Amino acid sequence: MRLLFALPGFHRYDRGAEVALLSVADALARSGEDITVMGSGESRPDAAYKFRHVPAVRRERFERFPHFPPLRSETAWEDASFSPGLLAAYKPTAYDAVVTCSFPFTHWALRRPSAKQPLQIFVTQNGDWPAFASNSEYRSFACDGLVCTNPDYLARNQQQWNCALIPNGADLARFHPGPADRARFGLPADRPIILMVSAFIATKRVMDAIRAVSKLDDAFLVVAGDGPLRDEGQALADALLPGRFKRLSLAAADMPMLYRSADAFVHMSLLESFGNVFIEAWASGLPVIGHDTDRLRWILGANTEFLCDTENQPTLVDMLQAALARGAERAGHPDGIERFSWATIADQYRDFIAGLITQRASVR
Known part of the structure; x- marks a missing residue:
């Protein structure tokens, strides 16, 4: 599968959403999938996937900016600054599916009109409100597959979207008990x-x-x-x-x-x-x-x-x-x-996305 993972904070921050999606991307790449990652940080030599730098203004620069729909937080402002570069770098025909958890601007950029539209996979790392709400900018949300990171999100969204319940994980080779320093x-x-x-x-x-x-x-x-x-x-x-x-x-x-x-x-x-x-x-x-x-x-x-x-x-x-x-x-x-190893989690992502690709092909 040819998959694109896009998020403004990739390779710039090591916080929850960034860590989770990069871990999945890396595990999929190591298992043989064709994975590209776009983010605002710099390349990391140990990553198994292909990385492309897309510029964005750091979210800290926006901490004192006004908040209003759809620029509801400093991370939304960061997302807006990321989307022009993403539009320039993103070629829809190059991918079978695109994966993000950033809404609205990255989500909008990845859904831009194209003769060949890859599957749109949205992950509820930062909440399921875009998938669930029907007010303001949330009315524009659409996806082909929704990864629900907890059972509450699955129950709330499975009637409207193609959903899979997939938790996050940890790198068990790095996070384990041992001597302190x-x-x-x-x-x-x-x-x-x-x-x-x-x-x-x-x-x-x-x-x-x-x-x-x-x-x-x-x-x-x-x-x-x-x-x-x-x-x-x-x-x-x-x-x-x-x-x-x-x-x-x-x-x-x-x-x-x-x-x-x-x-x-x-x-x-x-x-x-x-x-x-x-x-x-x-x-x-x-x-x-x-x-x-x-x-x-x-x-x-x-x-x-x-x-x-x-x-x-x-x-x-x-x-x-x-x-x-x-x-x-x-x-x-x-x-x-052990059930939270990233290899186990990545297998669940692969099965879900591959199933959606097969489903689309059968319809056509």
């Missing part, structure tokens, strides 16, 4: 470490995590991430966690060791489309504290001991203490994690 990140050796891997945006509730950890006597909170609320978060941590907080912005290659250097993992979003970080933390042997939802229980399976109502601070503090008391596992992959 706190000195590498400037972290204290004599305190329990709570790790949060999160953007500094309102929905990630980093401030609430800072407030909760401040109720613990000795714990150190490290947040790996960036975003428009970074200064507000630092100011709150300076006031509530003096000497017990650190914000890091790391390359993807450093993340497995950061997980292994922690004692517990917390993620505060009330509802994620999926949340790769849950799988990475679980694969690394960390107890996972998160907001108790059916969706997260589906992801974690039996590993739900430390889920709770994270909006209830006393309950959250108790769960943080309990997770630290258990501590991290330092050897062996946790039971059940």
Whole structure:
């Protein structure tokens, strides 16, 4: 299959959507599929797919720009800046299917009129609202296949679109229990470490995590991430966690060791489309504290001991203490994690897209 994966943040950011789709693209390329990736970063020599740089303005430049439909966030502004270059680089006749999770501008560019229109595959990495809503710019959404990253999205959309339930995963060769190296990140050796891997945006509730950890006597909170609320978060941590907080912005290659250097993992979003970080933390042997939802229980399976109502601070503090008391596992992959290997996930993408291609060919 000739597939194109397009997203503004490819090779520029190593966040959830970028990591997930690039991992699928790389696994498919290594299994023999003809995969092209377009993004605003630079080539990476270890990637198995073909990469083409398409310029875009960094999303940080848009943090103070006005937000209105369809430019609802700094990432939408970034998406708009990416689409002209994508239109120039994208040749519809070169692909059997195109894959993105970016709406609306990348989605619109990939659907431009053409004599041969490749299949349009949309992945709900950032939510299923484009596929579900019927107001404003969302009325323009259309796809040939919808990859639903959780059962809620599948139930909501399967009557309207060709859907497949496919979770995200983790690179189990990189994310696994093992010895820590706190000195590498400037972290204290004599305190329990709570790790949060999160953007500094309102929905990630980093401030609430800072407030909760401040109720613990000795714990150190490290947040790996960036975003428009970074200064507000630092100011709150300076006031509530003096000497017990650190914000890091790391390359993807450093993340497995950061997980292994922690004692517990917390993620505060009330509802994620999926949340790769849950799988990475679980694969690394960390107890996972998160907001108790059916969706997260589906992801974690039996590993739900430390889920709770994270909006209830006393309950959250108790769960943080309990997770630290258990501590991290330092050897062996946790039971059940194998189903989230990227090779397994990529096989599901291949089967879904190949089935759609066959279906189209039979109709014609």
